[in-house]
Amino acid sequence: MASMLNVKKLNQIYLGVALVFLSISLNSPVSAQEASQNSAINQSTNPILQSFSWRGIGPIGQGGRVDDLAVSRENPHVYFVAFSTAGLWKTANNGITFKPVFETHSTASVGAVAISDADADIVWVGTGEVNNRQSSSFGAGVYLSTDAGETFDLVGLEETQSISRILTHPTDPYVAWVAANGHLFGANEERGVYKTTDRGESWEKVLYLDENTGATDLVIDPSNPEVLFAATYQRRRTACCFVGGGPGSGIWHSSNGGEDWSRLEGNGLPNGTMGRIALATTQADPNIIYAQIEVAQDKEQSLSSEEAAEYERLAQEDALQADPQNNGIWRSTDKGSTWEFRSNENGRPMYFSQIRVGPMDSDLVYVVDQRVHKSTDGAQTFEILEGYGHVDQHAFWINPENSNHIMIGNDGSLDVSYDQGENWESFRNWEVGQPYHASVDMRRPYYVCTGLQDNGSWCGPSSVRGEQILSEDWYRVGGGDGFYTAVDHTDHQQLFSESQNGNIRRVNLETGEQTSIRPQPPRNDQDSNISPIPSGDLEIRWNWNTPFMLSPHNQRVIFAGSNRLFKSLDQGRTWTMSPDLTKNVDKDEIEIMGQYNSLPRCRPWIRGEECILSRNDGVNQYSTIVSITESTLMPELLWVGTDDGNIQLSQDGGSTWTEVGTNIPGGTQNYYVSRVEASHADPATAYASLDGHRSDDLRPYIYMTNDFGETWTSIESDLPSFGNVRTIREDPKNRDLLYAGTEFGFYISINGGDNWHQFMSNLGTTRIDDVIIHPRDSDLILATHGRSVQIMDDITPLQDLNARILETDVHLFEPREAVLWKQDRRFSRSVTGAKTWQGRNAPQGTNISYYLKDGTDGTVSITITDLRTGEMFREIEGSQNQGLNRVMWDLRGTAPPIEENVNRGFFGQNQAPIAQPGTYRVTLEVNGENLSQLVDVLEDVWMDER
Numbered sequence: 001m002a003s004m005l006n007v008k009k010l011n012q013i014y015l016g017v018a019l020v021f022l023s024i025s026l027n028s029p030v031s032a033q034e035a036s037q038n039s040a041i042n043q044s045t046n047p048i049l050q051s052f053s054w055r056g057i058g059p060i061g062q063g064g065r066v067d068d069l070a071v072s073r074e075n076p077h078v079y080f081v082a083f084s085t086a087g088l089w090k091t092a093n094n095g096i097t098f099k100p101v102f103e104t105h106s107t108a109s110v111g112a113v114a115i116s117d118a119d120a121d122i123v124w125v126g127t128g129e130v131n132n133r134q135s136s137s138f139g140a141g142v143y144l145s146t147d148a149g150e151t152f153d154l155v156g157l158e159e160t161q162s163i164s165r166i167l168t169h170p171t172d173p174y175v176a177w178v179a180a181n182g183h184l185f186g187a188n189e190e191r192g193v194y195k196t197t198d199r200g201e202s203w204e205k206v207l208y209l210d211e212n213t214g215a216t217d218l219v220i221d222p223s224n225p226e227v228l229f230a231a232t233y234q235r236r237r238t239a240c241c242f243v244g245g246g247p248g249s250g251i252w253h254s255s256n257g258g259e260d261w262s263r264l265e266g267n268g269l270p271n272g273t274m275g276r277i278a279l280a281t282t283q284a285d286p287n288i289i290y291a292q293i294e295v296a297q298d299k300e301q302s303l304s305s306e307e308a309a310e311y312e313r314l315a316q317e318d319a320l321q322a323d324p325q326n327n328g329i330w331r332s333t334d335k336g337s338t339w340e341f342r343s344n345e346n347g348r349p350m351y352f353s354q355i356r357v358g359p360m361d362s363d364l365v366y367v368v369d370q371r372v373h374k375s376t377d378g379a380q381t382f383e384i385l386e387g388y389g390h391v392d393q394h395a396f397w398i399n400p401e402n403s404n405h406i407m408i409g410n411d412g413s414l415d416v417s418y419d420q421g422e423n424w425e426s427f428r429n430w431e432v433g434q435p436y437h438a439s440v441d442m443r444r445p446y447y448v449c450t451g452l453q454d455n456g457s458w459c460g461p462s463s464v465r466g467e468q469i470l471s472e473d474w475y476r477v478g479g480g481d482g483f484y485t486a487v488d489h490t491d492h493q494q495l496f497s498e499s500q501n502g503n504i505r506r507v508n509l510e511t512g513e514q515t516s517i518r519p520q521p522p523r524n525d526q527d528s529n530i531s532p533i534p535s536g537d538l539e540i541r542w543n544w545n546t547p548f549m550l551s552p553h554n555q556r557v558i559f560a561g562s563n564r565l566f567k568s569l570d571q572g573r574t575w576t577m578s579p580d581l582t583k584n585v586d587k588d589e590i591e592i593m594g595q596y597n598s599l600p601r602c603r604p605w606i607r608g609e610e611c612i613l614s615r616n617d618g619v620n621q622y623s624t625i626v627s628i629t630e631s632t633l634m635p636e637l638l639w640v641g642t643d644d645g646n647i648q649l650s651q652d653g654g655s656t657w658t659e660v661g662t663n664i665p666g667g668t669q670n671y672y673v674s675r676v677e678a679s680h681a682d683p684a685t686a687y688a689s690l691d692g693h694r695s696d697d698l699r700p701y702i703y704m705t706n707d708f709g710e711t712w713t714s715i716e717s718d719l720p721s722f723g724n725v726r727t728i729r730e731d732p733k734n735r736d737l738l739y740a741g742t743e744f745g746f747y748i749s750i751n752g753g754d755n756w757h758q759f760m761s762n763l764g765t766t767r768i769d770d771v772i773i774h775p776r777d778s779d780l781i782l783a784t785h786g787r788s789v790q791i792m793d794d795i796t797p798l799q800d801l802n803a804r805i806l807e808t809d810v811h812l813f814e815p816r817e818a819v820l821w822k823q824d825r826r827f828s829r830s831v832t833g834a835k836t837w838q839g840r841n842a843p844q845g846t847n848i849s850y851y852l853k854d855g856t857d858g859t860v861s862i863t864i865t866d867l868r869t870g871e872m873f874r875e876i877e878g879s880q881n882q883g884l885n886r887v888m889w890d891l892r893g894t895a896p897p898i899e900e901n902v903n904r905g906f907f908g909q910n911q912a913p914i915a916q917p918g919t920y921r922v923t924l925e926v927n928g929e930n931l932s933q934l935v936d937v938l939e940d941v942w943m944d945e946r
Helices: 002-023 032-038 305-316 796-800 803-807
Strands: 055-058 066-071 079-083 088-091 110-115 123-127 142-145 163-168 176-180 192-196 204-207 213-221 224-234 250-254 262-264 274-281 289-295 328-332 340-343 355-357 365-368 372-375 383-385 393-399 402-410 413-417 425-427 435-440 447-452 456-461 475-478 482-487 494-499 503-508 514-516 548-550 558-561 565-568 625-630 638-642 647-650 672-678 686-691 700-705 725-730 738-742 745-749 768-773 780-784 789-792 810-812 818-820 846-852 861-866 872-877 883-889 918-926 929-939
Touching: 055 456, 066 402, 066 413, 079 110, 079 402, 079 413, 110 176, 123 163, 123 176, 176 213, 176 224, 192 213, 204 250, 213 274, 224 274, 250 274, 274 355, 289 355, 355 393, 365 393, 435 780, 447 494, 447 789, 456 482, 456 494, 475 482, 475 494, 475 503, 482 548, 494 548, 548 625, 558 625, 625 672, 638 672, 686 725, 700 725, 700 738, 725 768, 738 768, 745 768, 796 846, 796 883, 810 918, 810 929, 846 918, 861 883, 872 883
Parallel strands: 066 110, 066 393, 110 163, 163 213, 435 482, 435 768, 672 725, 818 929
Antiparallel strands: 055 789, 066 079, 079 088, 110 123, 123 142, 163 176, 176 192, 192 204, 213 224, 224 250, 250 262, 274 289, 289 328, 328 340, 355 365, 365 372, 372 383, 393 402, 402 413, 413 425, 435 447, 447 456, 447 482, 456 475, 482 494, 494 503, 503 514, 548 558, 558 565, 625 638, 638 647, 672 686, 686 700, 725 738, 738 745, 768 780, 780 789, 810 846, 846 883, 861 872, 861 918, 918 929
């Protein structure tokens, strides 16, 4: 133990030396490869990390949640698409191509975007998703662009955390209004309606109710910019529960540009407590205002038990009569003075609540929920539109000059119609998927499987032979909301996927068989697959994002977590179970904004009594296991983490358990244990990350134990204070190499957590939910919740880095073996036009990595020698930078000299020879030193792996 600590101390010392490089100006020539890296977004300036870069492999057809759309009035071919976790994207050619324009800021969650009607070069961005999901991310204020979205600057309101709408003045480019929802998971004063008259230099809070109530919508009178309508919304989410309404929710009117506001009540509006409200008006008739309102029937006369039962029966049969006191749509034809009930069209208001009106016809109304609903009679009746690419709609735009032209944003990304929704084009040429977790198989090239938000589970190649990765290379292996996946490393045809609430399936790619393996007690004549058979009323609580894993010691052994840990020895055919490992919190005893969770959810048949609007929407179960790990060193050494703050340890395969989270200094605070990670170097060592954002705490928390949880040490050290930790990993080959995925980026430590460094080169700001290190290839794989799956090829030099190497002037790392890939003509495809996305293949060959403590002004020469012949095969000039250098050998030799007066034709040019399978010596010569390593070039014998 003492020697291990000394090595770690040396690593810390020499890391400090390496970090000094950050302040040193490097004057050496820059290679083309380095120039490309230096121009990459979020490029690391750390000399140890600067030569690495991320590449995206998809999936892309599986989309990502869109929050808002902004289209230029001057040119509708120019528009912006705002994503919940993928930032902001712009097209200038009507969607033929898109580019990300918000990749380097502190958040990737965009709730609202607006192009100034007075100056199209001015673009406002309000950050922070407003869809109130348990998976929603967070914003960091309002940003402004004055160059049509090419660059953005922060202009304030950092603590609003979620912004739902931005309005611009039609003639004054300096005036804008912001509807700020405020914190989703806590109370805060930075919410309501804000106004600026100096283009964001200062802000005035012009409508504010209380610390629990924000603003969720704004509309402006098309004929008079002094007239505004606002919707306020009182809501709160916690780890267990959701309250989607309260006395703060309502509709407000201003006749002086937002300086003063009056609440609109009565006069045809519903009587009950309100929840989320959507507003719309139209240039066709500015007197008309539509309001889609979520409302309780708590102010109505109570029903008898018989009446309530009849109401419930009718509701289940979708046979209720129109009810002006239930969720629905109201219309005013006199600028909000009086209102008329139109219909009860209002699906899942907490999550959707968007309404739009035709610019030429005030009776043309669209509302959204999972589907798109269209009315041509002023919202009295609706038809459901079909044919768009995905369900769950969150954004809607109608061309103000052509009402046939509409766009919708949903959980699949963007769909466009030019005939009022009769036909649709789906845009899927961007990498904005929202994976939660990832797994890998052992094929060559290996495949990555991942589960995505509202888009099922998919598998796709890390690289393909000869071509670029296409969307068609990914195949679906599971439905629903996709979460965990796992592939049997002894048989890639056998894999497992999971959708929400513990629905785990075993899939065989060869036979097409799919089987549910979810542990079940005996119920409704269904036999139990749990042994011993439990009672039929056994309570099993599954998290929405249910963890499961295959044992690293035996791929037939599966662990799955509910409130109990289930273990199967036969790939899920039968299970045993642990006792309840959670705190078993009674949700009904939890109070939120003055309401106990024991109150019922508001329903049409619950009248005249207090109820909770959208009660617990998205969170069916609480007090559940959310992370599982088994030691790779000691079979049956198990750790689990729960969503209510328990960290449980078993050293006997689950027979007995000890809760060790209480040993963390200050305890876990009942925070969500986002990850437990068993060390690959020491059975007594483990890591735990706590995610407090569900308690309105976005600070990072990472702890390490070296004594089976008896004591814990904080190792978040210098991670940014704004960014909850979603995962922690220890590298399987280097215990000092740690990886942390946070709400806003990816971080690496090379000294066991004493210091952290952003590691996002060529990757835009996004949420990182999972980290995988490929066990054979040592690639680093990220499940980013916003930019699909990302790979960093060949991190072996980081895995090999230690204190001794940091001391030396020059070190040549052992190269990773290379594969001489064949061309698979069966997958050669014609790719035409600019709308087709192409993922990035791994570069051909192998990286030659070397460390220069002080850099050099001299020549760096790399020689490749064929061991079979003893002849030099290739000579490469290397980079001279301080720190870790990487030069790609593409398996080509030195090109033969060009012979004069010899015409070889187009295909007869002097091409460099290709290395044949075998062993080669790599020799590095720098500053008079010669270092060498061997590298194997493997024949591609895996073409028929399917």
